[in-house]
Amino acid sequence: MVLAAGATSLPPIVWLLGALVVAAMVLGVLSPWLRRRSPNLWWLLWGFPVTVVRFRWTWRRLADVQGLSVPGRPPAVLLGAVVVQGRALKPVKPRAGVPRWRRGGLSVKVRLHSGQTPEEYAAACGAMAHAWRVFAVRAVSDTRGTVWLVANAWDPLSRPAEPFRGSVGLLSAVVGVWEDGGRWLVNLRRVPHWLVVGATQSGKSTLLASLVAQWSRQPVALVGIDLKGGMELGLFAPRLTALATSRRDAVDLLDVLVEVTMGRMALCRATGVRSVWELPDKQQPVPIVVLVDEVAELYLTATSADKAEVSQVSTALLRLGQLGAALGVHLIVAGQRFGSDLGPGATSLRAQLAGRACFRVADKGTAEMTLGDLDAGAVDAVQSIPVSMPGVAVALGAPDGGWMRARSFLVTPEEAEEVAVRFAHLRPSVGQLYAGSAGAGGLS
Ligand SMILES: Nc1ncnc2c1ncn2[C@@H]1O[C@H](COP(=O)(O)OP(=O)(O)OP(=O)(O)O)[C@@H](O)[C@H]1O
Ligand SMILES: [Mg+2]
Incomplete structure (x- = not known):
């Protein structure tokens, strides 16, 4: 009787959080099975949110290790009349937007630091794919100063698609x-x-x-x-x-x-x-x-x-x-x-x-x-x-x-x-x- 009264007095937010944790645990256990049965549903419910967390978790370190961060402070400062050389304490990572869901993947917009080129990001794509545990990442740039990192969770070409039955223009x-x-x-x-x-x-x-x-x-x-x-x-x-x-x-x-x-x-x-x-x-x-x-x-x-x-x-x-x-x-x-x-x-x-x-x-x-x-x-x-x-x-x-x-x-x-x-x-x-x-x- 005392227990029941205690349980009903829990605030709704706790119930909600508890339900979410239980749902996440069930999904985590079923994830490998769901991935085999329905890869797109698996990506929507589990793969995408987990990859977003991995992305946020690893972004700073990846950017630092791959040389995409830039020194936060000038490497040399003037102290009185003396120039003191030193290593920047905290490199600044490139600014990444909110990852967007794509069928079987995600894309995220990154603002380049001045002087950076998309090729530097393309060179780091292998490491990103590894860190986010996805099949591949591509760096695509359509406007100056930004680059889109496009990740595919699995190889989209692993199965042949259904032949096209519609019609397109002459030739x-x-x-x-x-x-x-x-x-x-x-x-x-x-x-x-x-x-x-x-x-x-x-x-x-x-x-x-x-x-x-x-x-x-x-x-x-x-x-x-x-x-x-x-x-x-x-x-x-x-x-x-x-x-x-x-x-x-x-x-x-x-x-x-x-x-x-x-x-x-x-x-x-x-x-x-x-x-x-x-x-x-x-x-x-x-x-x-x-x-x-x-x-x-x-x-x-x-x-x-x-x-x-x-x-x-x-x-x-x-x-x-x-x-x-x-x-x-x-x-x-x-x-x-x-x-x-x-x-x-x-x-x-x-x-x-x-x-x-x-x-x-x-x-x-x-x-x-x-x-x-x-x-x-x-x-x-x-x-x-x-x-x-x-x-x-x-x-x-x-x-x-x-x-x-x-x-x-x-x-x-x-x-x-x-x-x-x-x-x-x-x-x-x-x-x-x-x-x-x-x-x-x-x-x-
Ligand atoms: N898009 C595809 N998806 C799945 N299987 C394919 C695809 N294209 C070809 N294949 C398979 O690969 C086999 C070889 O294809 P194809 O005859 O077109 O090769 P080829 O390059 O012309 O070879 P060859 O030089 O010997 O003539 C085919 O029997 C077919 O089953
Ligand atoms: Mg042939």
Whole structure:
């Protein structure tokens, strides 16, 4: 009786706190199970609050150890007529805002001390990920003087996302998801030619299948060159305007495409415009996308006859690369390597292919060759793609304009084949590719 009277006399705040402590303990015990069952719910209820506490707890120490804090007092003071040098007693940590919740992560805005650059924060991201026990932290800067630290609780690319079923503009395709959850969009009107590199079984052909699956629905001519005997691109044959499976065929096909391109150039000149997109609707020719799988096969030489063919292929591809962007002719070139060892033609063509996607590669040199003079972080990111995650790539064209990790959709050959058959009626003939041909305007 006495006990009951004592219990009921406890103030409500104590009850509330007690209930919160019990709820936190239950959540803490169930946390590993909840994380496996429903990672997003786990992050909302447990992961995010705990990470915010870790962030607050470690921020000062991290900033000090990583050299992001600055001395609180000038290291030298004037004492009478003497300058006394000394170590600042208390470094000032950078000012961090309130961490914001994101699906599967958090972001926090940090104000840079004067003289600091975002790169200094990028260099400390590994230590931050370690201290906050998250998968990765990225430093992103969109305004001067501030940097956003974006943390991902787990690798968002660990599972392939559901293929995109909607529609985007002409010559655009959503081929996967970026690491930050955004759509990985390939837009040929913005970046006209692409180089896709990766070791065997890394996901190159699947990316091509994803592109074909979307462009098959659009009024676009798809042309394939697949020197693996047509094993990969042959699946989409019903929707392809032409498919070359040997180098001899490729030479003939590329000659036609160069002729088509020159015709378009003449039309633009005669009309006084600088690109086919400026032509009147009726005159606009069908955009052409040339897909090349296993590009190295086109450049390999054994005999002198091979040499002549390689030189023809190389010249034709280079012309398409140089002239095509304004004339609605686009190249998507995929291969395991595409470097100077294949000859000067390969290097010159590579320079024309501004869009880059680099899947897992066998060596650092290939990643550097593919991603060019991007920062070392991009090359490191490629090298850390595990064999167990095909379809993960480092690509250019992220929402902030730079590079980011992304994962392509898993479009199976059967799915792409089915789409190719379904939209076979949209396939333009070779004749319709020529400027001024009947039907070209109607298709675009
Ligand atoms: N985005 C993805 N998600 C999950 N699995 C994928 C993804 N992309 C590819 N894969 C798997 O990886 C395997 C190899 O993919 P793909 O054939 O595209 O590789 P590749 O680079 O073209 O290889 P190769 O050089 O041998 O032709 C496929 O069987 C597929 O199951
Ligand atoms: Mg392949």
